[in-house]
Amino acid sequence: MSAKPEVGIGIVGYGLMGRAHAYGYAVAPRVRDLPCAPRLLVISGRDEGAVAQAAGRYGVEEWTTDWREIVERPDVDIVDVCTPPGTHAEIVEAAAAAGKAVLCEKPLAVDYASAAAAAKAAADAGTPNAIGFNYRRLPALALMKQLVDEGHVGEVLLWRAVWLSDEFLDPEIPFDWRFERAMGASSIADLGAHLIDLALWMVGEIAEVAAQSETFTRERSRRTVDVDEASSVLARFAGGARGVFELARVCARRPCDFFVEVNGTAGTLRFDYPSLNELWYGDAHDDATLYGLRRIRAEHPTHPYAADWWPIGQGIGYGTTFVNQAADHLERWPDGPWQPDLAQGARVQLVCDAMERAAAQRRWVTVEEPA
Amino acid sequence: MSAKPEVGIGIVGYGLMGRAHAYGYAVAPRVRDLPCAPRLLVISGRDEGAVAQAAGRYGVEEWTTDWREIVERPDVDIVDVCTPPGTHAEIVEAAAAAGKAVLCEKPLAVDYASAAAAAKAAADAGTPNAIGFNYRRLPALALMKQLVDEGHVGEVLLWRAVWLSDEFLDPEIPFDWRFERAMGASSIADLGAHLIDLALWMVGEIAEVAAQSETFTRERSRRTVDVDEASSVLARFAGGARGVFELARVCARRPCDFFVEVNGTAGTLRFDYPSLNELWYGDAHDDATLYGLRRIRAEHPTHPYAADWWPIGQGIGYGTTFVNQAADHLERWPDGPWQPDLAQGARVQLVCDAMERAAAQRRWVTVEEPA
Amino acid sequence: MSAKPEVGIGIVGYGLMGRAHAYGYAVAPRVRDLPCAPRLLVISGRDEGAVAQAAGRYGVEEWTTDWREIVERPDVDIVDVCTPPGTHAEIVEAAAAAGKAVLCEKPLAVDYASAAAAAKAAADAGTPNAIGFNYRRLPALALMKQLVDEGHVGEVLLWRAVWLSDEFLDPEIPFDWRFERAMGASSIADLGAHLIDLALWMVGEIAEVAAQSETFTRERSRRTVDVDEASSVLARFAGGARGVFELARVCARRPCDFFVEVNGTAGTLRFDYPSLNELWYGDAHDDATLYGLRRIRAEHPTHPYAADWWPIGQGIGYGTTFVNQAADHLERWPDGPWQPDLAQGARVQLVCDAMERAAAQRRWVTVEEPA
């Protein structure tokens, strides 16, 4: 086995994202030949019993109930932030101040101002930093981006992105941080951030938005729910394309069904998450006898990430996105840069803020940095 | 064969809709036992050669270049209006004044005022009148309505309806009436009217809308295109549900791909036109082991219209909607009422107008009759 | 309207096929400009009340309880045979003897000998004759044949064809002629004949077969069921390709789900009946970046039959196959030839017989005419 330099990882937060990120670091060296060896040193959480159990289950050497210990440990090289969004900015800033590289889950913060501050802190630190838009590392979506960049759809005219889940449908679900805006929760930020990132990545800047939001169950566990359960958004891109976003958590028997589609002057590309190894493509100019969309199996050896994984047709899953993310970051260790960075996290947050404002104020809102 | 009373049909307009309606009358008696025998007496159009050929091809006995002749013929019982929308209101009003029953293609007129006037004229005449929302007669959509009404989705929370085609993608397509707003053309009215009708039918009144519209090719054949090629709309229903509509004609390799989905407190229903004999249903409360949507084959003998057609699994197509429409109307001859009537056509136009205004004025617009 | 020469049609049998054929003749002139005008003169059946009602519903002028009257009527030009298979040969032969053109539903007869005799009688009469393999007239399958002929799959290596229904699953379904081999019933002949015809049409002669058959419910209404409820067959084509056929009527919640797939040296083509307006195609040699099958929308104006029907994306259904069949025959009236002819019906029956013998004798059987 290799005697590669070790990179110490500290994970702040032991929920689903903490688990997924730990999984990513553990598996990355098994699928790609990396220049360094990640070592899961420590994980933190406020519940002592739970974090101890998580450490064991996720394969992390130690645990703590104080995230500041992670930031202060000299052997921690990368601070990986997986707590609820309302806590991100403070942790990112502390980690940056300590000279750590930072990976932060999305959304970066509760609003653009704090997101921008966190991104600036990380940039100023000069260490690699990244935001956890893991779906960019899904092979089919990475292929979609590649095909857009190569001109397969021509000039983009339309974009639509929809995310449907049923996680909030039942009014009996008790209150937790996901229903509390002050914690950074909102469907626009939680689900929407992924779709906005994909839109900015593939189509370019969003110039202005109009939106509506609704909360159907306004009280849970006798506490007020102040986040949107469903939002829909109209968007004008700076380049002239038009877009639609929809985010909804009250869609029965839709567990996590998101799709994105782009229509351009030369073609159409469409991705449906329930068929996550496929990408649909229609070329406006090919033989009319074969008119239609083709279902690309996004696992060909020539496709993004395919060489790390399995023979074509076998399929990868959600976990792969975290493995690819960890591998991409570790491959660029220690110099970076990492992509997408926290500045992109802030850019996405700027759009989220505009969407929220547009919904609240019932008007078109320009996406622009506050004066 | 029966000696059923004859019903004289006069069709105004010989384009695709004229053909489809003639097909509907011709086939209806072959699939349903009707109380009367439709007779295709006459069809009109301005191009003498073309209308003569169409008469032969569609099985219409006579033709004329003057639609007023149709309205004036005593043997014509039903005037079926299939011309471009800008001409509808005048023809409907003339037919109503002559005491004819009227079926008018959608959209009913170029704006709400003329649509409402036409609908009123027809109502005042006291004869049956209808608007051509043929997709209501698609078995799968009729089943969707039935399941909504029976409570299978519970209280409706969300509605989405999208119509994608590529018919305007090529900038070299020459100018014709479809690019001219004064003729009643617009994607909101042409494509959207169907989806708005389905929304009003299944969910109820729309209270307000915000919208955006875009025209990517603004000139064809050196004439200005003043209709929207793509529009997207946010909607709030009077009952509290939220909705999204999207209409686009610049989507490569999407010939006519529309879908509608409704999410309610108890379930989800989804219809995709490319699989027009299927309806997807998810029951929020059924056995979690079987979690998912089921693909209902909307051709069971217990389903709407199924008894008129083929054994389950064989499938029907687009033409069936026109046959079912004609059969439903003839079955209620001569007393009516027909559904949906021209008043519904006007209600849909009211929503279209609000959408257009919302896009033009960049603001939320209340759907309400002008003072 | 045209004063086209009339062609008198007499339909023997008023069941589903009688209805479908009547529908075909009634609608054909509405979708294609034909050189003649079909007239539905007479329909026959043994149950007086039922046939009278059917005549009215199907739009046939007269009815009779004696099919010989149809054959003997001078104004009947085409005898269309829609009775159970066990009666076909006699009727075909009588019609041929009377100098009538004949269209006979599949399977042509109860065995090859009688099928061949019937085909010969029709050929000797010199009038047009055809067997009712209506699915050849489904646009997507006609396109599949065209693409095979044009070399899109190269040399054929493999063929598979499966037909699944649930029509015999319930053991309580009472006995009728479909359970009686002497009436010409069998899954191999009833369902299989279509698939065998498609195989011979697209791939070529079948040289030998092995097979198994099973009857799960061996008694209904206290009568012995002596037909197969499910059969599966291995086939070697004369050209070297290998094939599989499966026919089954005990597949829960599969109403009529058949598919055919051909794999060749240059590509794959696949058709699924539940998506009857689509054809899947994979080109072995196109750009690996786009690896996959494409879903062709088999309704492009350049596709078979498309010009007669609706704009691309709107879809046709089962009835269309009978309309296209009638139109193809009437278009070649009175000289013919019609395709596929009764000789093809006999060829298919030869294969059916071989399959049945292979199942009964538990051995490979060569497909060859009896010495």
Add this chain to the structure above:
Amino acid sequence: MSAKPEVGIGIVGYGLMGRAHAYGYAVAPRVRDLPCAPRLLVISGRDEGAVAQAAGRYGVEEWTTDWREIVERPDVDIVDVCTPPGTHAEIVEAAAAAGKAVLCEKPLAVDYASAAAAAKAAADAGTPNAIGFNYRRLPALALMKQLVDEGHVGEVLLWRAVWLSDEFLDPEIPFDWRFERAMGASSIADLGAHLIDLALWMVGEIAEVAAQSETFTRERSRRTVDVDEASSVLARFAGGARGVFELARVCARRPCDFFVEVNGTAGTLRFDYPSLNELWYGDAHDDATLYGLRRIRAEHPTHPYAADWWPIGQGIGYGTTFVNQAADHLERWPDGPWQPDLAQGARVQLVCDAMERAAAQRRWVTVEEPA
């Protein structure tokens, strides 16, 4: 972290299966709380450079060019056999003789006699032993088995299983062991073994088979190809059900598309590997209004393996099967038993042998142990 007892793993063979198995052991402790800690001690292969590189990439501590070293190492507890099938039996027997637990990739051997001998050797050793039918650990297929066992399809009537790939389509692919029968290669054994295992598992014993096999490219690199490129098989199960198997490696643009379907007196279950997180189910007796198959998302927390992985809707991939396999085995360390065991591997081989003999001898062959 835990101080769990270590289990030493030695992997024989560093190809795709060696990689997948190493991946399984590495990831298993990250998704399940295991009673022991697997340690990837050593991997073997004949090519020194390649095996050294593989050891590094797969995270195995040491490597050797002599598999016997693995068998002889006292710290190796589990010998995991991932070499070409022709070498399996000898290695399994040596490992068993050395008192090791054994996991062997499928097919177990080149024929039943050697498979049975290997299985007996392992059983005699008394240590846990298993055959690598990894697809049993795919959640959707595990759920399918569960639903069959719970009676959701009633008594099984029909089984079909098809595996299509294009891996041998190109005649220019050079000769390697996969084209050599003496190495244990054959489509029946390589692809078919999985499907036979699933059939025996879900439906029960196969009583007799008829088969055909074809090799379209009979020479590669000037060497004779003596394996089947495509085989199809008819089967009668001991319980009365009938089945079809098809295995083909010449299907253009089909990378690895397998499906299995079972039809019973009470329902239908179908699995398509390209949609590996879904299972289709139709209940013969549920409400006819909802007639159809439902697409179960096989990731619900109540479903097999779901608790180890991601929230419903996120999806797992091929690698998961190897992780679940390793976890299931390690969870039962050191006492076992493991399932499916090598005896099941031999049972599957018995069926493979019968299929090959049936194809070669062109007759029905009883599946029975040689006298």
